[in-house]
Amino acid sequence: MDRLNALSAAFLTLEDVSPAVTAVIGSFAVLEGPAPTVDEVRAVISDRLALAPRYRQRVVRSLLDVRAPGWADDTGFDVARHVHASPVPAPGEPPDVGELIARVMSQRMDRAHPLWDVWVCDGLAGGRWGLLGRVHHALADGMSGTALLRMLYDEVPVDPAVVSVPRRPVGLVDAPGLLGTGAAVVRGSAALAGALRPVHTTELIGPVGAGRAYACTTVDLTEAAEVRRSLGITLNDVALASVAGGFRALLLSRGQEPTARDLRSLVPVSAWRGNAVDQPDNRVTLMLARLPVEIDDPLERAQAVHDRIASLRRSGEPAAGSALQAVAARLPYSVVSTATRWGLRLPQHSVSAVTTNVPGPRTPLTALGRSVHGFLPYVPIADRVRVGVAMFSYCDQLAFGFTTDLDSTPEAEVLAAGTAAAWRAIVEAGRDPRRETAPVRAETEECS
DSSP states (O other): OOBOOHHHHHHHHHHHHOTTOOOEEEEEEEEOSSOOOHHHHHHHHHHHGGGOGGGGEEEEOOGGGOSOOEEEEOTTOOGGGTEEEOOOOTTOOHHHHHHHHHHHHTSOOOTTSOSEEEEEEEOOGGGOEEEEEEEETTTOOTTGGGHHHHTTOEEOOOOGGGOOSOSSOSSOOOOTTTTOOHHHHHHHHHHHHHHTSOOOOOSOBSOOOSOEEEEEEEEEGGGGHHHHHHHTOOHHHHHHHHHHHHHHHHHHHTTOOOOTTSOEEEEEEEOOOGGGGGSOSOOEEEEEEEOOTTOOSHHHHHHHHHHHHHHHHHHTHHHHHHHHHHHHHHSOHHHHHHHHHHHHHSOOOSOOEEEEEEOOOSSOEEETTEEEEEEEEEOOOOTTBOEEEEEEEETTEEEEEEEEETTTOOOHHHHHHHHHHHHHHHHHHHHOTTOOOOOOOOOSOOOO
């Protein structure tokens, strides 16, 4: 029996410890109409399930949790249990889509069956429809979770010359030499320990309820080419600087003057290598990055993000995270499980957001013959973190999805609008001939 690694199992424990949390990831695809029937979608998935055998398996726990949970075939598997319909509330505009995503994503999955599902969502404005795909985080991370796409979508052949954005993915990428040397791991462990100091109180950390708010904004990746060249930074730097601008807008809307200690975000870093990412699993480490919400100037904020991410890379934080997971893999599961449960019960005050960036398809897709216009990504929130930001690239688009705790942080739309405005400000400032920029060497590629 294949067994879950410690990180994958931790997402099950997270739900066990936190009744209000649903640890699922996913995306909402916007497609041309007319919408297919649920039976048509079920038929396509049934024909392609062989591409992802794990999607026919369920989680099985060992007696007294002595060993890690494992995967076993669901002998009663029925695709109808995993493909549903949920119309978008009228009139089908973005706020209505956000309401639907927040409602479906906050519903827990039945662990007696495979941990994924798909929702056919008719009723989008303009005659369009949507496909909402969910995968439990115990089954896959943002990179490996894209296996669900293979069951639903087909690539459209495209001349490579017309793809204007470089094919190197934006976001989570393989990190060569991630385990690093012993000295790097020691440095990284010290850096992580130092990063666990409490952040300044901004009400972004606290108890999380069961309700969710969701909003999304989409930008054109090609717009960032000029500012990337002029500053010598990466697309990921521009994206994170835009997110920092969104948080700055949120804090200002609450009457708070942002400071350098207001926002520390958990930034996942992929530990996948080569084609292994096709296998469902969680292989990710982390960095704890202070996003520069205190900086108003858009180019200075982008430069600050670049410098801070590069510094975290040099500090060895990702290597330390991988080393800790390697140690956990060698310990008895009962010890790891008990430590995870106790750790999740202790109130944390050091991380105020999670910001993840996953590379999506760089060429157009279709589903059941309908063109895909874009994807709206979703990341869960938990452990007193009230805001999650997911970024997902598709062709020349980059979508930002914001998940927030409905009771304490209902301003998902403020974050989305602020991030879009920050992206435009960075792009426009980079084009301004009156601005002088000093290019720096981009020491890291896209990393979160």
